[in-house]
Amino acid sequence: MMRVLIVGGGAREHALAWRLSKDSEVEVIGAPGNAGIAAIGQTVPVDPSDAEQVVALAKQESADLVVVGPEAPLVAGVVDALRDQGIDAFGPSREAAQLEGSKIFSKEFMARHAIPTAGFAVFDDPDAATRYIEEASRPLVVKADGLAAGKGVIVASNAAEAIAGVDRIMRERAFGGAGDRVLIEECLVGEEVSYHVVSDGKRFIPLAPAQDHKRAFDGDRGPNTGGMGAYSPPPVVTADIERKILDRVVEPTLRGMAFEGRPFRGALFVGLMIVDGEPLVLEYNTRFGDPECQTLMTRWKGSVLPLIQGSAQGDFRGLAPEWEAPASLCVVLAAGGYPGSYEKGTPIHGLDAASALPQVTVFHAGTALHDDAVVTSGGRVLSVTAIGESIDEAAKRAYEAVEKIDFEGKQFRRDIGWRARSG
Ligand code: AMP
Ligand code: GLY
16 A cells, blocks of 8 residues: 655645545545545645645655645745655656746746747836836736746736736735746737646656636636636647647757756646647646646546656656546636635535536535535635546536535536537
């Protein structure tokens, strides 16, 4: 029996824990986990970004492997601290996690390695950034350099909005030190795609394309969120586009990272805009996407342990991935008010009835146990995921399950996968 510590407490971590414990001799420990992870393993309350706490827990629990889910612990060096103690860890080193941790590092890296991306300029002075915006009479995107929980990006529809973005990031310091510098990019128009590969530092294994729905409301309207749903595979990624993503983006990225002395191990998730059939990089994420991971883990055939462990140990040894399901779709159930303020502690009903439906898996995110009852404890509460022969079939099953689950304020999008659905 292997003991695997899973760092994080979202639906992504539940999906990883579920897949790992389903098909392998694996016992999972959630750090801190959630009510879903607690149903398949043990959970321990720790701060995921506190390397000392995570290392101490891994030792105390005699973990054979630690899987780090979210970006903040990666950027904080949790994987380095574990490896220093001889503990196998899945995820990039702190240096390699800079691909996500600094948007400016990632853009300059792309420029050095001729990886296709939007044109950009970097500023450490708000006045200079403002002058640049005033002189450029075209749509721009303003981004805080560092991690800002997905909130540090302003896709501006005019100069005033872009300048307000600079003010918020650099003068009001809404994201603290993450806003010491800003990146100003050309605005790209096209269809967004999430592409995941897993690398062992030498080779990589492509997973499958997926598409996320970031806006809060139907019709891709409303504020940006962490992701309200996802599906895999999206039809926009033809075999030709997938080839271009691998040859022009993934391969040079991993080669470039190794060349610069930051070999990348772990999951690399490239956010791309497909513009007239050409993939351009929007951003790198140095971990699995959430909710993309839920669609990939439900499509995956058999044990995911060789992939995760091979990457952590720096050697895949002839692994070839297989897909069980042609399609998967995930609908996120959020608390009313999300991504703004929302209630916590609301009882959730119907989880068993939803999970009993064929080909449906309900992953937990912001949930907790209160006197043996499952209650809400976060903005994104559940990831209702179904597989099928087609996106239509997966969507029908996922939405049937969504109807069975009830909690006060339940908020979700009815149009997840709309680009791939027939009606
Ligand atoms: P990022 O965190 O850098 O991926 O940005 C968050 C979101 O902003 C992306 O998922 C896109 O929807 C949007 N975005 C970022 N950069 C651009 C760009 N250059 N052009 C258009 N939209 C963008
Ligand atoms: N779903 C987008 C992300 O995980 O960043």
